[in-house]
Amino acid sequence: MNQRIHRRDLLRAGAAAGLAAGLVPLALARPRKPSLRLGIIGVGNRGTHLLRLALNMDVEIPALCDIREDHLQRAMEIVKKARGSAAEGYARGPHDYRRLLEREDLDAVICATDMQEHAAICIAAMRTDKDVLSEVAAAMTLKECWGLVHAQEETGRIYMLAENCCYWPHLLMVRKMVEEGLFGDITYAQCGYVHDCRALAFDQEGKLTWRGRMARDFAGNLYPTHDLGPVAKCLGIHRGDRLVSLTAMQSRSDSIENYVRQHFAKDHPARQVRFQLADSTNVLIRTAKGVLIDQRFDMYSARPAEGPYHAIQGVRGSYDSRLKSIWIEGRSAANAWDPQDKFAKQFEHPLWTNLAEKAKGSGHGGADFFVIYDFLETVRNGGPAPVDVYDAVAWSSIIPLSGKSIAEGNTAQAIPDFTGGKWKQPKS
Numbered sequence: 001m002n003q004r005i006h007r008r009d010l011l012r013a014g015a016a017a018g019l020a021a022g023l024v025p026l027a028l029a030r031p032r033k034p035s036l037r038l039g040i041i042g043v044g045n046r047g048t049h050l051l052r053l054a055l056n057m058d059v060e061i062p063a064l065c066d067i068r069e070d071h072l073q074r075a076m077e078i079v080k081k082a083r084g085s086a087a088e089g090y091a092r093g094p095h096d097y098r099r100l101l102e103r104e105d106l107d108a109v110i111c112a113t114d115m116q117e118h119a120a121i122c123i124a125a126m127r128t129d130k131d132v133l134s135e136v137a138a139a140m141t142l143k144e145c146w147g148l149v150h151a152q153e154e155t156g157r158i159y160m161l162a163e164n165c166c167y168w169p170h171l172l173m174v175r176k177m178v179e180e181g182l183f184g185d186i187t188y189a190q191c192g193y194v195h196d197c198r199a200l201a202f203d204q205e206g207k208l209t210w211r212g213r214m215a216r217d218f219a220g221n222l223y224p225t226h227d228l229g230p231v232a233k234c235l236g237i238h239r240g241d242r243l244v245s246l247t248a249m250q251s252r253s254d255s256i257e258n259y260v261r262q263h264f265a266k267d268h269p270a271r272q273v274r275f276q277l278a279d280s281t282n283v284l285i286r287t288a289k290g291v292l293i294d295q296r297f298d299m300y301s302a303r304p305a306e307g308p309y310h311a312i313q314g315v316r317g318s319y320d321s322r323l324k325s326i327w328i329e330g331r332s333a334a335n336a337w338d339p340q341d342k343f344a345k346q347f348e349h350p351l352w353t354n355l356a357e358k359a360k361g362s363g364h365g366g367a368d369f370f371v372i373y374d375f376l377e378t379v380r381n382g383g384p385a386p387v388d389v390y391d392a393v394a395w396s397s398i399i400p401l402s403g404k405s406i407a408e409g410n411t412a413q414a415i416p417d418f419t420g421g422k423w424k425q426p427k428s
């Protein structure tokens with residue numbers, strides 16, 4: 001057992017009655033740690049990118065894990081080059097991350113494996129006294145969502161979702177404008193992840209990757225957090241509002257199988273695969289305050305790369321990321337959008353004011369830097385996580401619930417209150 005004093009220990013010993021009662025800020029629960037020791041589980045494309053970002057900060061990386069020996073070796077070389085000393089590698093199969101988690105010298109782990117593995121690994125991490133940063137999405141099933149909530153609540157460990165789009169400067173700016181009331185009360189939001197990822201469904205031999213297996217095995221919105229996350233933050237979800245119900249509808253599935261016919265010979269095994277995932281899946285979500293969120297997911301239609309988009313409508317103004325524009329009643333000219341950049345300086349988030357130079361070139365418009373930076377700060381300070389377990393599971397629950405809605409003929413599905421009522425208390 002790790003010798004550090006954890007919040008769990010404090011809670012168990014009854015020494016933190018004030019903390020348990022919510023009187024003592026979580027950030028005071030344990031002393032700030034300067035240098036941290038991180039393990040990374042899953043060092044494919046994303047995990048390697050996050051590893052490089054972490055190595056630019058004040059951390060040691062003594063342990064790395066991947067089921068692919070080549071990926072592990074690549075990551076180990078990066079650590080050796082950056083720090084001069086070797087990390088220990090874990091590559092004895094899909095459950096070898098458990099050996100890494102048994103180490104007592106790690107403060108935290110980053111999980112960047114295939115999406116289907118995230119929940120099990122993050123639950124195990126918290127239950128072995130590690131803080132954890134999970135790549136998106138957090139979970140694939142409601143059972144996994146609850147497993148994450150219970151693990152976090154019972155251990156008191158920090159769980160953060162690596163939702164980088166929440167850090168985009170224009171979205172942080174819009175969030176600030178919403179919070180300062182410029183748009184008035186919000187009634188409607190539109191968001192989507194529309195990004196041609198057909199090539200990522202297959203490896204070089206034409207075998208299904210984890211993304212391809214997901215599209216074969218599931219219908220629904222399978223990647224909901226890049227678009228819903230920033231919108232939920234703007235709407236104050238879990239700060240006085242929550243996602244209450246959804247209904248989902250899908251188009252037919254055509255594009256991916258068309259892609260297969262174009263790229264693989266008639267006798268190639270890829271031609272036998274049948275995909276459940278539709279070309280377009282649309283989800284309508286309603287919040288407790290009566291906001292309607294209109295969400296589209298499309299990973300396989302032929303089109304230029306776009307990525308996530310976001311729009312919000314308030315009673316006094318509107319924002320649309322596709323137009324890169326904002327309109328505020330009484331401030332903007334009648335019937336003419338203002339460019340969003342017009343508001344950039346006045347409503348810039350302090351993270352960007354202070355750290356934009358450091359974030360430059362870190363990936364996804366600089367947002368990737370802030371994910372790692374904020375996670376390390378959160379671990380050092382003892383919380384609270386800026387994208388916490390409740391955010392993570394509420395946003396990720398769109399995956400199973402949209403699938404269920406489609407399977408049941410587009411029926412409405414209740415979204416559980418994962419917070420157990422805590423969403424009603426506005427947080428600062």
Ligand SMILES: NC(=O)c1ccc[n+]([C@@H]2O[C@H](COP(=O)([O-])OP(=O)(O)OC[C@H]3O[C@@H](n4cnc5c(N)ncnc54)[C@H](O)[C@@H]3O)[C@@H](O)[C@H]2O)c1
Pocket residue numbers: 041042043044045046047065066067068071093094095096097112113114115117135136137162163164210364
């Ligand atoms: N936030 C973002 O912008 C962003 C961008 C890309 C990917 N992602 C997320 O990052 C994750 C990884 O995506 P990727 O593109 O790097 O995929 P990838 O296939 O390149 O990497 C996944 C890695 O996990 C390893 N792995 C799988 N199961 C494992 C296990 N049980 N134990 C240890 N290692 C295991 C694989 O061998 C592989 O090296 C996904 O969840 C994806 O959704 C997020």
